[in-house]
Amino acid sequence: MTTPNELRLLPWSGPGDKPCYLSTDNPDGHMSRLADGIEAIQLDTASxxxxxxxxxxxxxxxxxxxxxxxxxELTGALRDTFRVATSRGRLRATSDPREPTC
Structure with a gap:
């Protein structure tokens, strides 16, 4: 299990439009791959x-x-894209600071 600052913001929301988070040590697990796939679809749709x-x-x-x-439709795509950017920003912030970022 990860610490709270390592939770992944998922690309969908829950009841009441509340954010959903994933807690896992496995970035290649089923839910992580599902979230990656949905993010890719959301970004393609925005494009x-x-x-x-x-x-x-x-x-x-x-x-x-x-x-x-x-x-x-653009408003929805912008919301989704912002959620993806927020999630990826959090993932990047919790990664090993010794790893190159470019």
Whole structure:
């Protein structure tokens, strides 16, 4: 079991939109791999939405309803991406300070 500062923030939330954490000594365990896979999907989705947003902004025929829908999707992707960045920042902060970071 890890200490509290080594808990991994998972890329999904629990009931009431509360954060979920994983406590494990095995970064290659089932839950860690599952979280890694979901993070990858979330980041890919954010990348696709950025392209979609760029196209929508360049298209004068994009309707207000289409833009609202896109903004809603982008907001969710930004939330997910922020959660991934926060989780990875915590993991990095708890890693061995003697290990190179680049």
């Amino acid at each position: 696709e939405l950025m392209e979609e947003a760029s196209d929508a902004l360049d298209n004068q025929d994009t309707s207000l309803d289409e833009m609202r829908c896109l903004v809603k």
